Amino acid sequence: MNQDQNQDLNQAFRQAMRQMAGGVCVITANDGEQRTGLTATSVVSVSMDPPELLISVNRTSSTWPVLEKAGRFGINVLSRAQQHVAENFSGKGGLRGAQRYADDGWTQTAEGVWLSRKALAVFACDVEKVVEHRQHALIVGKVTFIGVLPGDSPLTYWQGQYGSFAPPAAP
Numbered sequence: 001m002n003q004d005q006n007q008d009l010n011q012a013f014r015q016a017m018r019q020m021a022g023g024v025c026v027i028t029a030n031d032g033e034q035r036t037g038l039t040a041t042s043v044v045s046v047s048m049d050p051p052e053l054l055i056s057v058n059r060t061s062s063t064w065p066v067l068e069k070a071g072r073f074g075i076n077v078l079s080r081a082q083q084h085v086a087e088n089f090s091g092k093g094g095l096r097g098a099q100r101y102a103d104d105g106w107t108q109t110a111e112g113v114w115l116s117r118k119a120l121a122v123f124a125c126d127v128e129k130v131v132e133h134r135q136h137a138l139i140v141g142k143v144t145f146i147g148v149l150p151g152d153s154p155l156t157y158w159q160g161q162y163g164s165f166a167p168p169a170a171p
Helices: 003-017 063-070 080-089 097-101
Strands: 025-031 034-040 043-048 051-058 072-077 106-108 114-116 121-133 136-148 155-158 161-164
Touching: 025 063, 025 080, 025 114, 034 051, 034 063, 034 080, 034 097, 051 063, 051 072, 051 121, 063 072, 063 136, 072 114, 072 136, 080 097, 080 155, 080 161, 114 121
Parallel strands: none
Antiparallel strands: 025 034, 025 072, 043 051, 051 136, 072 121, 106 114, 121 136, 155 161
């Protein structure tokens, strides 16, 4: 495959992946005083017993070295009212590190994992396994804590835009 064909395939892949609507999560990581995180739509359930989740993190991101050193991370399933949190953690406006935690209520587990008090669901995870593949690290996290705050609609991402899910009206 020549370079032009590869670029065409990469562009087609991006366009096709934008067709997949996804729930928006914020992955948090901290090592001592250094805390950071990122916005993700790629959180996958791996196992129910024990409960495990998989995340994919670009190893060139500022979050990767902190998460790798910390050995644990948080997953925060955002509500539609938390779009600003998703934007903060995506680096919009140049926010970095602990600045990304502005404008939301946060708490820490006894182990130091940062979790949103306003998220629909939160998970604290210990890193169970890391598989480095190309530019990403595929990280399996063993869930050590779960919190659920039902009620609001989830924040979704589709075609490069944030939105929300509304269940169909009852017949």
